[in-house]
Amino acid sequence: MLGRTLREVSTALKQGHITPTELCQKCLSLIKKTKFLNAYITVSEEVALKQAEESEKRYKKGHSLGDLDGIPVAVKDNFSTSSIETTCASNMLKGYVPPYNATVVQKLLDKGAVLMGKTNLDEFAMGSGSTDGVFGPVKNPWSYSKQYREKRKQKAHGENEDSNWLITGGSSGGSAAAVAAFTCFAALGSDTGGSTRNPAAHCGVVGFKPSYGLVSRHGLIPLVNSMDVPGILTRCVDDAAIVLGMLAGHDPKDSTTIQDPVKPFTLPTSADVNKLCIGIPKEYLAPELSSEVRSFWSKAANLFESEGAKVIEVSLPHTSYSIVCYHVLCTSEVASNMARFDGLEYGHRCDINVSTEAMYAATRREGFNDVVRGRILSGNFFLLKENYENYFIKAQKVRRLIANDFVNVFNSGVDVLLTPTTLSEAVPYLEFIKEDNRTRSAQDDIFTQAVNMAGFLSCLQDCQQ
């Protein structure tokens, strides 16, 4: 039952093959069995059982709220959840209990979803491995698959079986692992530079990044206000479409959501790609791309072509500058967003009481890890009066050039771009940590963050299925 899609299990609930309480208990039990993955920071067992009970009452009366009623979901721990601790995997927010739900969380709950818990991430969503949070790294469920175990046995003998586990990618690694391990049917992540798509790729699930402005950011603890979006992780594209349908739309509490009405939609049962024009950006053929990923990319393109789609090469000339541009804009906005953490109104507060400045400085040193502090300092550097024009404004200009690249391609008749998400398959943790967070993010975000800068939507599906 737990391996089914959201739609399948929703049908099972409607037909009474399983009750919401049974489903919830199965998921809770699996969460306990897979605790070693460290996908969850908080498991909201009591809340989940209560929600499942209420869902069951609704089903008995025939008043189900829809496809999401009674469905176990998980939420990344940078979304505010009322009365449930929200930590962003940081000491700064350990013990912080928000008094409200993020809009996207509220929407899920209003549709009857059952909240299993808050998932693990890189601290404040800064990273591409889900290895830099204070609650420890998240392990990729595929590390324990038969295929990987056999591969490891061939390579080395006498190793501790668990020493070479694979990373999930990040920063929404906990959400991706939770979905991949069947402990929930959908999870919320966030995506600023690829943080939903990267772990989705590494964990073999669907990762959807909506267009900026489609889904509300109210309650999502911000990283980069001009690029953040809530992301959706599911086991199939149809499920992602169901969840998107529930979440999309204008929110008066988030003035960056567009006001256009969102029409309800359903995906066609059979896709007709005859009229589709697919673009392959030539600049994405990076030298570091692994041969395995390259071959899947090629296979996908050939598959579309054989089904009648037009597949052409396109150019996004400023691709090579997108990582640098993102680096400057991201750290600058982070410097501003992290200024709110001073220990006074919420979050961690140190014991120093000498002066406000000393208290702020010590609180922030104790509360933030090196990665966060590094980005704050870099951001402040780029925002200094003498650097503002040459770095921040310059990056904003380059951002326009990157966004224009996409606009030009889509205006020339291309409907969709087909690209890899990551350079290679998931790497073992021990290899990943050899480089620092900034270097890794710069390497791993190469295919994903340009889309964040341009604001477009992006969806990732595992090729091996």
Next chain:
Amino acid sequence: MSSLLSAPSALREDALRRLKREMWARAVKLGLRSWVGWRRGFTSKADPQRSGRVTAEVIEHLERLALVDFGSLEAVARLEKAIAFADRLRAVDTDGVEPMESVLEDRCLYLRSDNVVEGNCAEELLQNAHRVVEEYFVAPPGVND
């Protein structure tokens, strides 16, 4: 922080000295005794990866603005690398290009009507703070006091 900036210069100097003392005290406590001598001699380092832009003055300035300390040699080296990386933007020709602040720049910002629809939640909000007195958040004295 704003109190620091708006104070008369004599008080600012005093505040700066106090802040420096606190930060030095912390650095020593962390066991970075070499920090002082190293920072004075920092600008003389020559490293191809470094832009040499992070001088001792810049470090002090950033620490004060960000209210986050570098804390180690590695952190400064990381900033140097971050700057060198960002310098690659110079290669892009942006003549005549307007900066892009938001991808929604062609749209009108939504403004809701000016009516009070929620609030009265002071008690809930105060619960998240460590130090409160009645309905006030309590902060240690600022520099002017």
